[in-house]
Amino acid sequence: MRTIAESAGVDVSTVSRVLNGSPAEVARAASRETADAIRDWAARLDYRPNPHAKSLRTARSNLIGVLVPRLSDLTLATIYEGIEDAAARHGLATFVMNSYDRPAEQRARVELALSRRVDGLILGDAHEDARLADEMAARKVPFVLVSRHAGGHPSATCDDYRGGGLVAEHFLRLGHSRVAVIAGEPFASTGLDRTAGFVDLYRKAGIEVPTVHSAFDTAGGHKAAEELLRRRPHPTAIFAVNDFAAIGALGAVRDAGLRPGEDVAVAGFNDTPLAAELPLPLTSVRSPMREMGTRALELLVSILGGQQPVSERLDPELIVRASTLPRG
Amino acid sequence: MRTIAESAGVDVSTVSRVLNGSPAEVARAASRETADAIRDWAARLDYRPNPHAKSLRTARSNLIGVLVPRLSDLTLATIYEGIEDAAARHGLATFVMNSYDRPAEQRARVELALSRRVDGLILGDAHEDARLADEMAARKVPFVLVSRHAGGHPSATCDDYRGGGLVAEHFLRLGHSRVAVIAGEPFASTGLDRTAGFVDLYRKAGIEVPTVHSAFDTAGGHKAAEELLRRRPHPTAIFAVNDFAAIGALGAVRDAGLRPGEDVAVAGFNDTPLAAELPLPLTSVRSPMREMGTRALELLVSILGGQQPVSERLDPELIVRASTLPRG
DNA sequence: CTGAAAGCGCTTACAG
DNA sequence: CTGAAAGCGCTTACAG
Numbered sequence: 001m002r003t004i005a006e007s008a009g010v011d012v013s014t015v016s017r018v019l020n021g022s023p024a025e026v027a028r029a030a031s032r033e034t035a036d037a038i039r040d041w042a043a044r045l046d047y048r049p050n051p052h053a054k055s056l057r058t059a060r061s062n063l064i065g066v067l068v069p070r071l072s073d074l075t076l077a078t079i080y081e082g083i084e085d086a087a088a089r090h091g092l093a094t095f096v097m098n099s100y101d102r103p104a105e106q107r108a109r110v111e112l113a114l115s116r117r118v119d120g121l122i123l124g125d126a127h128e129d130a131r132l133a134d135e136m137a138a139r140k141v142p143f144v145l146v147s148r149h150a151g152g153h154p155s156a157t158c159d160d161y162r163g164g165g166l167v168a169e170h171f172l173r174l175g176h177s178r179v180a181v182i183a184g185e186p187f188a189s190t191g192l193d194r195t196a197g198f199v200d201l202y203r204k205a206g207i208e209v210p211t212v213h214s215a216f217d218t219a220g221g222h223k224a225a226e227e228l229l230r231r232r233p234h235p236t237a238i239f240a241v242n243d244f245a246a247i248g249a250l251g252a253v254r255d256a257g258l259r260p261g262e263d264v265a266v267a268g269f270n271d272t273p274l275a276a277e278l279p280l281p282l283t284s285v286r287s288p289m290r291e292m293g294t295r296a297l298e299l300l301v302s303i304l305g306g307q308q309p310v311s312e313r314l315d316p317e318l319i320v321r322a323s324t325l326p327r328g
Numbered sequence: 329m330r331t332i333a334e335s336a337g338v339d340v341s342t343v344s345r346v347l348n349g350s351p352a353e354v355a356r357a358a359s360r361e362t363a364d365a366i367r368d369w370a371a372r373l374d375y376r377p378n379p380h381a382k383s384l385r386t387a388r389s390n391l392i393g394v395l396v397p398r399l400s401d402l403t404l405a406t407i408y409e410g411i412e413d414a415a416a417r418h419g420l421a422t423f424v425m426n427s428y429d430r431p432a433e434q435r436a437r438v439e440l441a442l443s444r445r446v447d448g449l450i451l452g453d454a455h456e457d458a459r460l461a462d463e464m465a466a467r468k469v470p471f472v473l474v475s476r477h478a479g480g481h482p483s484a485t486c487d488d489y490r491g492g493g494l495v496a497e498h499f500l501r502l503g504h505s506r507v508a509v510i511a512g513e514p515f516a517s518t519g520l521d522r523t524a525g526f527v528d529l530y531r532k533a534g535i536e537v538p539t540v541h542s543a544f545d546t547a548g549g550h551k552a553a554e555e556l557l558r559r560r561p562h563p564t565a566i567f568a569v570n571d572f573a574a575i576g577a578l579g580a581v582r583d584a585g586l587r588p589g590e591d592v593a594v595a596g597f598n599d600t601p602l603a604a605e606l607p608l609p610l611t612s613v614r615s616p617m618r619e620m621g622t623r624a625l626e627l628l629v630s631i632l633g634g635q636q637p638v639s640e641r642l643d644p645e646l647i648v649r650a651s652t653l654p655r656g
Numbered sequence: 657c658t659g660a661a662a663g664c665g666c667t668t669a670c671a672g
Numbered sequence: 673c674t675g676a677a678a679g680c681g682c683t684t685a686c687a688g
Contacts, residue, residue, distance in 0.1 A: 001681065011659045016683060031657065048443040052389065053681035055380040056664045072409055077400040081426060093444060095423040098409060115376040116421065218605035247605060254607045277546035277575060279582045279607060329665065339675045344667060359673065381665035384680045 001049075004041045010034060015042075019049070055117065064300065065113030066096045067106065068124040073216065074272050075242070075289055076124055079147055082293020083122060090301055092119075099125045101185070106132055114141065120300045126150040127187040142303050146296035148189040154309035156296035158287035160190050163316035164197025166285055167239045167267050170318060172205060174327055176237040176265065181211040182224040182249060184241045191216070194241040194269055194285075210235075214245055221248025229256045229264070236264060237324070243268035243275050243284055250280060250323070265324040271317075281321035288314045329377075332369045338362060343370075347377070383445065392628065393441030394424045395434060396452040401544065402600050403570075403617055404452055407475055410621020411450060418629055420447075427453045429513070434460055442469065448628045454478040455515040470631050474624035476517040482637035484623035486615035488518050491644035492525025494613055495567045495595050498646060500533060502655055504565040504593065509539040510552040510577060512569045519544070522569040522597055522613075538563075542573055549576025557584045557592070564592060565652070571596035571603050571612055578608065578651070593652040609649035616642045 005012040010030070017029035018038045026035055041047075055061045066083055068076040080096055087094045097113070099106040106125060110132065113121055120142035126133055130151025136143055137153060145155035171179055181198055184191025195211055202209045210231070214224035221240050228235055229252060238253075240246035246268030253260040260266055261280050268275060271286035295312045303309050333340040338358070345357035346366045354363055369375075383389045394411055396404040408424055415422045425441070427434040434453060438460065441449055448470035454461055458479025464471050465481060473483035499507055509526055512519025519541075527537045538559070542552035549568050556563055557580060566581075568574035574596030581588040588594055589608050596603060599614035623640045631637050 012681085013660080013683075014658060017658095020683085027657095029657070034657080050384065050681050051444055052380040052383040053664090054683080056378065056384055056666085056680090057682050057684085059664075061380065070409070071399065071412075072402055072405040074400055074402060074405075077402075077405050081398070081400055084424075084426070093423060095421060096412075098412070116379055218602055222605055244602075247602065247607075250607050251605050251609075260607060274546060274572075274575065274602075277550060277579050279575075279578050279588060281579075340665085341667075341676080342674060345674095348667085355673095357673070362673080378665050381680090382667080384682085385665080385667050387680075 001047065003045055004038060004047055007041045007045070008034070008037045010038065014038070061117045061119055062092050063116065063118045064092050064094045064120055064122060064297070065110075065116070065118040066094055066122045066124065067099050067109055067113075068096055069101045070098045071096055074244075075270050076147070078289040079124060079293040079296075082290035083146070083297045084293075085290075086294035086297035090297070092297075092301075101125055101127075101187070103127070103132070110136065120144075120304055122146055122296050122300060124148070126153075126155075126189070128189060128192065129187070142300065144296050144299045144303065144309065146292055149311070150189060154299055154303065154311050156292050156299055156312040157189070157314070158292060158316050159313045160193035160287075160316070161197035163269060163285040163287065164194035164199075164239070164241070165201050166316060166318040168198040168201035170267070170283070170320065170324065171237045171239070171265070172201070174237070174265065174324065176327075177207055178233060178235045179207070179209055179237045179239065180228045180235040181209055182221055182228070182238060182240040182245050183211045183213050184216050184245065186213050188216075191241045198239055216242045216245060218244045218248035218251070221245025222252045223248070225249035225252035226256070229253065229258070234258070234264065236327075237266070238264060239267050241269050243270050243272045243282060246282055246284070247274070247278070250278075250282070261323045261325055267324050271319050275319070276321065280323050283321045283324040284319055286317045286319050329375065331373055332366060332375055335369045335373070336362070336365045338366065342366070389445045389447055390420050391444065391446045392420050392422045392448055392450060392625070393438075393444070393446040394422055394450045394452065395427050395437050395441075396424060397429045398426045399424055402572075403598050404475070406617040407452060407621040407624075410618035411474070411625045412621075413618075414622040414625035418625070420625075420629075429453055429455075429515070431455070431460070438464065448472075448632055450474055450624050450628060452476070454481075454483075454517070456517060456520065457515070470628065472624050472627045472631065472637065474620055477639070478517060482627055482631065482639050484620050484627055484640040485517070485642070486620060486644050487641045488521035488615075488644070489525035491597060491613040491615065492522035492527075492567070492569070493529050494644060494646040496526040496529035498595070498611070498648065498652065499565045499567070499593070500529070502565070502593065502652065504655075505535055506561060506563045507535070507537055507565045507567065508556045508563040509537055510549055510556070510566060510568040510573050511539045511541050512544050512573065514541050516544075519569045526567055544570045544573060546572045546576035546579070549573025550580045551576070553577035553580035554584070557581065557586070562586070562592070564655075565594070566592060567595050569597050571598050571600045571610060574610055574612070574651075575602070575606065578606075578610070589651045589653055595652050599647050603647070604649065608651050611649045611652040612647055614645045614647050
């Protein structure tokens with residue numbers, strides 16, 4: 001910057017104003033010619049502002065910390081892509097950390113992010129009890145939740161309750177009366193809401209639905225399905241609140257000597273790219289993962305701008321495939 | 329820091345030395361009592377050093393930029409987890425960016441990282457031609473490659489050539505003489521090496537192997553397999569250089585009215601957690617993805633420390649499952 | 657329209 | 673063992 005100032009024969013403060021100001025500010029700061037000369041030199045010298053100096057001076061880092069259970073979960077990776085994309089459009093940098101859904105790690109990662117002076121945080125790993133979120137709100141740390149909601153804090157989520165209902169309606173339409181739910185982790189609003197949406201509709205039809213919790217991955221779904229299939233008579237349809245758990249369930253059905261999709265229908269959630277490509281294509285509820293990420297980022301930006309946040313709840317859509325064909 | 333200095337009745341420079349110096353430096357900088365008092369106040373005041381001030385002063389950001397084709401690819405997400413983990417142990421922060429394997433994006437992301445003053449870069453999206461890597465080396469930007477190698481630059485990879493060979497040996501042992509390869513993108517050393525390792529062993533056995541390039545995802549594998557299955561007679565075994573492509577191939581086999589695993593054996597690569605849980609468990613070559621990430625980070629650290637880098641090539645392992653059972 | 661000055665929070669030669 | 677000073681690269685009130 002000093003080099004530019006010397007080359008253009010002006011003060012660094014003028015350079016700063018021209019390079020960073022709004023058009024109006026630039027007009028007030030320098031004549032058109034001076035401004036052009038400055039921009040010219042900046043380009044010629046391949047000038048890149050030093051973000052550390054800027055942050056030190058402005059006490060604003062333009063950095064956003066993102067916490068996820070784990071990035072190797074496709075759902076969260078896709079949400080993060082949405083966040084990253086929107087952040088770039090807003091001139092913000094982001095960094096992700098895994099918390100593995102462990103409270104101690106969550107806390108440690110939040111502190112780490114804070115010590116890096118992030119302007120705000122996006123939490124994709126909120127737990128139902130909202131302990132950490134409540135604390136952060138009390139400390140006035142700007143943050144939003146994504147994917148999972150908790151404690152009424154600002155969030156960008158899918159309407160998971162409605163999504164569970166879509167599957168219930170589908171199963172009811174197919175005439176399934178012995179059904180079960182693989183419900184995911186008991187601390188995640190995603191699994192809880194999807195399960196509740198499903199169970200409530202079946203209850204209205206006079207049918208109680210057994211549910212079993214599980215990890216959100218294939219191994220978890222496999223184990224949970226094994227347990228459900230040991231019951232006599234076994235369920236004729238299983239709703240897994242996550243595509244990976246559903247794939248595990250498909251495997252368990254096969255291992256039990258039953259035909260997936262025929263003897264036991266299976267539906268998942270999220271409509272990951274895999275669902276359509278499986279040897280037995282998987283019925284799933286599409287949730288707008290990428291969009292959730294961009295909405296979360298934009299929600300955070302509006303909070304940082306001092307506005308009242310309005311949580312977003314996006315619409316799910318049922319995609320029917322061969323894993324839940326008409327019976328008979 | 330000033331507050332600590334005032335509370336402890338010393339100069340900020342002494343505080344800095346005590347809080348950041350090695351034990352030896354601390355001993356030289358302050359008496360045991362003074363040092364203890366300073367640490368005491370730091371804890372009491374919940375002092376957190378300002379990384380921006382530190383970076384501005386030291387011209388070292390302790391920041392590492394990571395480029396991947398895309399984070400929603402499980403392979404890369406897992407590698408990144410390894411990077412992230414190792415980085416935390418070294419007191420480094422990392423951030424990832426997607427390049428979608430597009431040269432223009434790669435270039436733009438590298439410049440972005442540089443403008444954020446990263447100390448170094450890890451590239452998971454190197455192309456065979458090594459254009460960008462060559463340029464970076466010419467500019468003396470510290471970097472390492474991960475997953476893919478190119479142009480002889482420092483890298484942490486899997487021995488993909490050997491991995492392809494493992495599958496060839498397996499197929500030969502099973503007596504397959506009509507085989508084919510779904511080879512992935514033509515610009516990635518992973519797919520190229522895996523294919524070459526396979527093809528070379530078959531050639532030694534006097535058999536030429538048809539190969540077809542594809543995207544690294546299920547859709548790409550599906551399309552490529554369709555093409556291979558149109559040939560008459562169709563191959564009895566297909567090696568896809570990636571588990572997701574293999575899953576797509578499995579679907580294509582089924583769609584062609586053939587029995588996957590019986591009429592057409594299918595093997596993948598990476599041994600992602602999905603492979604074991606598929607309805608038809610997938611034979612795959614396990615590549616140490618997480619470890620590749622940690623090795624890459626450590627390689628970069630050693631480069632930043634001025635040492636001569638030695639590229640790492642990690643061992644693959646064949647995991648046989650039902651998708652490639654003995655014939656007959 | 658433009659400049660000079662102060663200061664963000666650190667580190668590190670220099671001096672004692 | 674400890675302090676005083678300079679400076680990293682910016683921004684922004686203050687002054688003209």
